[in-house]
Amino acid sequence: MVALVAFISIFTLAGCNSSRPDSADVGRSVASEVKKDELVLAFGSEPETGFDPTTGWGRYGSPLFQSTLLKRDDKLNIRNDLATNYEVSPDGNVWTVKVRDDVKFSDGQPLTAADVVFTFETAAGNGSVVDLNRVRKVEALDDYTVRFTLQEPQSTFVNTLIGTGIIPKHAYGKDYAEHPIGSGPYQLVQWDKGQQLIVQANPQYYDRQPYFKKITFLFLSEDASFAAAQAGIVDLAYIPAAFSHQKVTGMRIESLKTVDNRGIVFPYVKSGGVTKDGLPIGNDVTADPAIRHAINIAVDRHALVDGVLEGHGTPAYTSVDGLPWWNPETVIEDGNLEGAKRLLDEAGWIDTDGDGVREKGALKAEFTLYYLASDSIRQSLAISVADMMKPLGLNVKLAGGSWDIISKSMYSNPVIMGWGSHDPHEMYNLYSSETAGIDYYNTGYYSNKTVDGYLEQALHAKTEEEAIEFWKKAQWDETTGLSVKGDAAWAWLVNINHLYLVKDGLDIGDQRIHVHGHGWPATDNIVDWKWTK
Amino acid sequence: MISIPKKFPLNRKQWALMKVIISVVFIVIILLSGLFLDEGRIVTNLTDRNSPPSVDHLFGTDWLGRDMFTRTVMGLALSIGVGLIGAIGSASIALFLGMMAATMGKRADRLISWLIDLFLSVPHLVTLILIAFMLGGGFKGIVVGLTLTHWPSLARVIRAEVMQIRSAEFVQVSRRMGKSGWWIAVHHIVPHIIPQFLIGFMLLFPHVILHEAAVTFIGLGLSPHEPAIGIILSESMKYLSAGMWWLAFFPGLCLLFIVRMFDQIGENLRWLTDSNRNRD
Numbered sequence: 001m002v003a004l005v006a007f008i009s010i011f012t013l014a015g016c017n018s019s020r021p022d023s024a025d026v027g028r029s030v031a032s033e034v035k036k037d038e039l040v041l042a043f044g045s046e047p048e049t050g051f052d053p054t055t056g057w058g059r060y061g062s063p064l065f066q067s068t069l070l071k072r073d074d075k076l077n078i079r080n081d082l083a084t085n086y087e088v089s090p091d092g093n094v095w096t097v098k099v100r101d102d103v104k105f106s107d108g109q110p111l112t113a114a115d116v117v118f119t120f121e122t123a124a125g126n127g128s129v130v131d132l133n134r135v136r137k138v139e140a141l142d143d144y145t146v147r148f149t150l151q152e153p154q155s156t157f158v159n160t161l162i163g164t165g166i167i168p169k170h171a172y173g174k175d176y177a178e179h180p181i182g183s184g185p186y187q188l189v190q191w192d193k194g195q196q197l198i199v200q201a202n203p204q205y206y207d208r209q210p211y212f213k214k215i216t217f218l219f220l221s222e223d224a225s226f227a228a229a230q231a232g233i234v235d236l237a238y239i240p241a242a243f244s245h246q247k248v249t250g251m252r253i254e255s256l257k258t259v260d261n262r263g264i265v266f267p268y269v270k271s272g273g274v275t276k277d278g279l280p281i282g283n284d285v286t287a288d289p290a291i292r293h294a295i296n297i298a299v300d301r302h303a304l305v306d307g308v309l310e311g312h313g314t315p316a317y318t319s320v321d322g323l324p325w326w327n328p329e330t331v332i333e334d335g336n337l338e339g340a341k342r343l344l345d346e347a348g349w350i351d352t353d354g355d356g357v358r359e360k361g362a363l364k365a366e367f368t369l370y371y372l373a374s375d376s377i378r379q380s381l382a383i384s385v386a387d388m389m390k391p392l393g394l395n396v397k398l399a400g401g402s403w404d405i406i407s408k409s410m411y412s413n414p415v416i417m418g419w420g421s422h423d424p425h426e427m428y429n430l431y432s433s434e435t436a437g438i439d440y441y442n443t444g445y446y447s448n449k450t451v452d453g454y455l456e457q458a459l460h461a462k463t464e465e466e467a468i469e470f471w472k473k474a475q476w477d478e479t480t481g482l483s484v485k486g487d488a489a490w491a492w493l494v495n496i497n498h499l500y501l502v503k504d505g506l507d508i509g510d511q512r513i514h515v516h517g518h519g520w521p522a523t524d525n526i527v528d529w530k531w532t533k
Numbered sequence: 534m535i536s537i538p539k540k541f542p543l544n545r546k547q548w549a550l551m552k553v554i555i556s557v558v559f560i561v562i563i564l565l566s567g568l569f570l571d572e573g574r575i576v577t578n579l580t581d582r583n584s585p586p587s588v589d590h591l592f593g594t595d596w597l598g599r600d601m602f603t604r605t606v607m608g609l610a611l612s613i614g615v616g617l618i619g620a621i622g623s624a625s626i627a628l629f630l631g632m633m634a635a636t637m638g639k640r641a642d643r644l645i646s647w648l649i650d651l652f653l654s655v656p657h658l659v660t661l662i663l664i665a666f667m668l669g670g671g672f673k674g675i676v677v678g679l680t681l682t683h684w685p686s687l688a689r690v691i692r693a694e695v696m697q698i699r700s701a702e703f704v705q706v707s708r709r710m711g712k713s714g715w716w717i718a719v720h721h722i723v724p725h726i727i728p729q730f731l732i733g734f735m736l737l738f739p740h741v742i743l744h745e746a747a748v749t750f751i752g753l754g755l756s757p758h759e760p761a762i763g764i765i766l767s768e769s770m771k772y773l774s775a776g777m778w779w780l781a782f783f784p785g786l787c788l789l790f791i792v793r794m795f796d797q798i799g800e801n802l803r804w805l806t807d808s809n810r811n812r813d
Contacts, residue, residue: 223774242775307579373757380597383758387577400756
């Protein structure tokens, strides 16, 4: 009896685990009145902090309610949105942006330069993910001209203009995040936290009106999302790779390319140091370049894509695969166990005591690889990589934990991390010695003077085009670089395709390469979505 | 108890003993195979993933191509190990507190009874989750949590038993004859409560294993790559909607089976040692 009760309690707990069991019912009632110009989408992640661009909303995917000064098109080229043009001064320090004079917020008030200034000042004051450290001042020259003065030239500043939605000065208050007003293609109808978000087209929108007049976003767990798709109550649902083999009638699977990458960041320096907070830095084993190269060469990325991601992914060689600033020369041949063994032999890592693990002097070729325990893909990658390293004589122990636990060990142990952004600044953050040990950036304390030089040059270039050459050189300049061919500070493993079940006949446009995060990036071009039949 | 047909060659007592022996042998086999099974069988094999049960893989393979039979057996062995530590710890606390309550006077008794009531007033699983969470999860968290939460009912039984023995005539006589409290505790009380203690311990065991599985299931226990039964079960939930029933079915069944085994041992031992029923 005791056994039975406890056994049942396990399954009851399983029920609690999927935290949004009721949302499917909400969806059903919504779906029953779906008309041709309405959409129901099932997404996993809800922007819990709300819809305030100055605290980070809209950096991934469309900001929906707001619009931005500049935007990227489906080929990632930079286009004007609210801006009519922008100029960068010859020294790169002053950006002057002209704003359209015919734009109105959804409450009918005109959008002027004062709102733009207000947006950036608020964002700077919030000290949030919007990086405005290098901006000295923002000022309105007249009603429709804004001047940004930077402390030093910064080619990636353009991404701040692309990513930050403009908020109305007259209608911004404490509860703005829950009641956003903006100049974007949609306006908020209703947001039930933890359940759904309903938006409708903004009649004041200055650009082409979106095809879909009303969109409902349901926030569902993976299982519920899939079930909702099977029940036919959603038009688009995000699903994990594990469900990709199952057919759903009336829907097709879209497997979208991404830079949503996963890789292993290695401590680059020898152990001994400590951070400001007293956390240990460095790892004697992974500080040896031979170990890092051997892992990079030995790992079979295609097997990981096929095995862990069910084929829905691509091998990753850098953090920026496929983006305009990616250097394609960084691709290496992997799955090469013999080459990796030779490399380790030459570096003096030899198994002398016959226990299957190599040694170099007193140092054993082993380390602990940390991964986020709640993420099954990271877990699978960690287990697979550890098993791939065994025949090599590298003993990879595993430790799963929450970010709290990982962040205490991540400067002295390799960790599976994931990044991926349309902003090349991310590469700077991951590899510059300036950002070593700051939050989750460059946790390995990687530093290479030449690479640092290229990264600074790229950052201080006047335009993105000029910067691209330096971004590429930082990865590999024929002699050194941050990529596998050079210092191999990371072992990038895979880019995870984002999978969506899409109703037949729904055209979701040309999806650009998706960034980190499953769900919102798909909305980037939501204005172009339409029915084809 | 279960009625056994007359023609069956064993009497009730022998039958109970048989059940205990079979269960013990079975559990020992699981434990040993958990220790000696080839680790190589749970190495990921990305070419042989998600295969249903077959002769090669009795319980099928999971999404990384690991043999589920090996994982299940190793998981059970690990769970039994954790259960053993937890049950020993809990039973020791129960013995200690039970003895103290019964022998150290009114005030100690009141304090310990209050403590027992306090712990019994909250479901163990809740306390267990709290403690495991406070200690940051992991092996340590779960073992400490199990040890600290499973003692109250056994402690109460032991307390009652000790009180009963203390008032027995032979103990009174012993005391009048000038034996020390310690001598009485060791020579009169402990031998009498050993059966209760052992049975209590055996009955704690399945409880502890299930709670270990439950806590691990919700992600507060061991690291997810370790082959613990709770982890196997919770992972399998994700694949149920993909139709991979064998990931949950066999490990779940095995857990149920093992827990029944321990239950059997405990129940039958109680029956065997119970002086009131021990006469046929």
